[in-house]
Amino acid sequence: MKNNFNYFLFLIACVLCACSTNKYQQHLENKKPLGKQPNIVFILVDDAGWGDFSCYGQEKFTTPNIDALAKSGMKFNSHYAGSTVCAPSRSTLMTGLHTGHSPIRGNKEVKPEGQVPIPADIASLPKMMQSKGYTTGMFGKWGLGYPGSEGAPNNQGFDEFYGYNCQRLAHTYYPLYLRHNGQKVMLEGNEEGGQKEYTHHLIHDQALNFIDDNKDKPFFLYLPYTIPHAEVVAPEDSIFQHYKEVYPKGKPYINKRNHNPNLTHEQRFMMGTYADQEFPRAAFATMMHHLDISVGEIMDKLKEHGLDDNTIIFFSSDNGPHSAGGADPKFFNSNGPFRGIKRDLYEGGIRVPMIVSWPNVIKKNTETDHPSAFWDVFPTLADIVNADIDAKANIDGISFLPTLLGEDHKQKQHEFFYWEFHERGGSRAVRIGDWKVVQNKLKQPEKSKVEVYHLPSDPGEENDVSAKQPEIVKQGMELFKSARVPNQTFRFPADNI
Incomplete structure (x- = not known):
């Protein structure tokens, strides 16, 4: 009998918890005050x-x-x-x-x-x-x-x-x-x-x-x-x-x-x-x-x-x-x-x-x-x-x-995540789905390489596959331009690229 009562209390707790979540979801959908x-x-x-x-x-x-x-x-x-x-x-x-x-x-x-x-x-x-x-x-x-x-x-x-x-x-x-x-x-x-x-x-x-x-x-x-x-x-x-x-x-x-x-x-x-x-x-x-x-x-x-x-x-x-x-x-x-x-x-x-x-x-x-x-x-x-x-x-x-x-x-x-970093000659990165595109040394175009990594299989970014993924490189370069606007206070090497 005691075990049945404990199980009953457990069910009540589950229902109350579910009600709390459902109320909050309803609040979001209806935009009504929740208390x-x-x-x-x-x-x-x-x-x-x-x-x-x-x-x-x-x-x-x-x-x-x-x-x-x-x-x-x-x-x-x-x-x-x-x-x-x-x-x-x-x-x-x-x-x-x-x-x-x-x-x-x-x-x-x-x-x-x-x-x-x-x-x-x-x-x-x-x-x-x-x-x-x-x-x-x-x-x-x-x-x-x-x-x-x-x-x-x-x-x-x-x-x-x-x-x-x-x-x-x-x-x-x-x-x-x-x-x-x-x-x-x-x-x-x-x-x-x-x-x-x-x-x-x-x-x-x-x-x-x-x-x-x-x-x-x-x-x-x-x-x-x-x-x-x-x-x-x-x-x-x-x-x-x-x-x-x-x-x-x-x-x-x-x-x-x-x-x-x-x-x-x-x-x-x-x-x-x-x-x-x-x-x-x-x-x-x-x-x-x-x-x-x-x-x-x-x-x-x-x-x-x-x-x-x-x-x-x-x-x-x-x-x-x-x-x-x-x-x-x-x-x-x-x-x-x-x-x-x-x-x-x-x-x-x-x-x-x-x-x-x-x-x-x-x-x-x-x-x-x-x-x-x-x-x-x-x-x-x-x-x-x-x-x-x-x-x-x-x-x-x-x-x-x-x-x-x-x-x-x-x-x-x-659709993507974008970052730019203004120190160390300038760097930028974009994540597109499972792919990550990174470019460093923007102030030195002759040394600046576009790198591509497949994060699920290579979370440590050890294997640059840019040579095998030209389409990802292209998408990354397009986003590097379209994802940002210039900032007069924080000038970026990419502004001139």
Whole structure:
């Protein structure tokens, strides 16, 4: 009798779960209010590779909280960052435009503090969330507009901002100051080289406070943590001591700027100088350990307020793994099975982890091979919150909400994915179905070769089949021209080809 009763309860739970999903599908089809709007949390880590998480194959350390997030929802196997470096990648996320159309196409500095701003009139993700009644908060690294510019976070739809406005200043975890809504917040414990206020923890604590303060209303929390971007520095705690004992020491990192007597501490900070690191492998693993703890604390905070069942959590990285400041992506196999790292348009530089958890809507412990990219997040969230995107925005993204709902037959597909990279002589890439076309060294046409790879059979891009696939080469070259428009601020070698 007891077994029958338990089975009855199980059936009821299944029906309730199905009803929840069906109600949401009906909401999408009929465009009718669903009641309480889901909270949105988007966690974006900095320079973490495909292989830097145990749920994606990392074997030298574990990320149990991120793994638990993946098991609670859907793991993407073919998701792409917007670019292979920070600012342009984040621009695609905020605007729904790939780098052939996005206003920000590279890391371009504006001295003394900040980067080229995204325009005031751009359709942006946080502004859309505000328009649907969401309280919006951003805690971490911005990089899309200097303080006070039209691109500053508070001018692009964020009600609250705390962190680094300038991505160059985010090169240190013990800076002289952070910014809160544009104003400097001095960190006295970090003066004259002090290391008392580790900014990852400061930023994370402010994010937890944001959840506390907005628990009774719908919120959009954008959490672009700076870990594990260089500098490769972590608190010298018991975690760090543990990893020092676990790993071979590796090659110490020494930055000559730190030993230049003509530079003050403030000058080194403003230059974005990486700190020396005697144990870079242990420090990197410690950073990832703290990141995983933080993700777990976000999940716990949502549960504490009873928000976990009504919150969608996204987790991804802005590009592939880095090798700066002593980082050792080869030792950690940070790019997994893929070729290349940050600043490459091969898969290792742009294919990134993506996890989405949405209790009672996304089926637990599922995976998808649906190809998607950062510029798809904007229309996906628009679908979720029932927002209309101005047709004039002409975004490149396609909503992947049908994939999240398990409705693969309703999922629209991209005809192609496009990237351009403005450093190292210029590179560009396009994915057309299962095919990938890559071209590097655009400033040197005589050395610039068009490469073609068949990703299902060659995910590591080891076998260039361009000579055997002239039609794919032709399609790729046509898309290289048609998929972009010139940008006067970010001139590209291909503009003259």
